[in-house]
Amino acid sequence: MPVYVGLIRAIGPATHARMSMLQLREACARAGLADVASVGNTGNLIFGSEASLVEARTLVQSAVRSFGLDNEVFLRRPVDMLAVIKANPFPAAAADRPHEVGVCSFHVAPDWAPVLSDYDGPEQLAIVGTHLVVAYPAGLAGSRLQIEKRLGATMTQRNWRVFAGLAERAASFGTTS
Incomplete structure (x- = not known):
């Protein structure tokens, strides 16, 4: 199932x-x-x-x-989440500050150009499949990135630790029905 x-x-x-x-x-x-x-x-x-x-x-x-x-x-789907974890575009930040790396999930991949073409940081951005991965060097609370406004798309975000934990748990999840 x-x-x-x-x-x-x-x-x-x-x-x-x-x-x-x-x-x-x-x-x-x-x-x-x-x-x-x-x-x-x-x-x-x-x-x-x-x-x-x-x-x-x-x-x-x-x-x-x-x-x-x-x-x-x-x-x-767990396989899509695991692909993000495997790609790990910011390995140092994910290891040292996983709570300051966000994985943004959208219903469908938006047009990424508005967020990538003219944004000059300080956050680092990477696209993995339909996900946007953001490393927040000054923490999430201080960010002025405004992802949804820039992309015109609704999303939800989980920090790296939570996203990775969900991916791993879901990949080994067995249903009894």
Whole structure:
């Protein structure tokens, strides 16, 4: 059975008041997803489904909406995530400061030109498949990169450690259904 990683955008204390990760797992299971596991408390799911990526995303999105939330859901296949980890465009930063390397996930690859053609840093940028990997030398909080505004595309971002952990866990994830 295919395995997917769900990355739910902007999950935090305000959303936890309306939807716990346990409630989300249960809603996803009721929607027909198999062996739903949440990783951490910030909207990361791993699950199995015979549905296509688009159909599975719709199921998770509906589960989130059932709590009155409109947080956007991004789905990834473990193989695509592992390709980003293998490419590792910023190995020193990923090893020394993994919390300052972000992996941005989009629904589809945007036109990368607006972010790559005229941006002069200080962040370092690399494209791997449909992902944008960003090394933030001064930390994420101080960045003025404005990725979504530059690209005109919605995304969600996970730091290198979290993204790599999800990729590795999903790659070894077995479903019982």
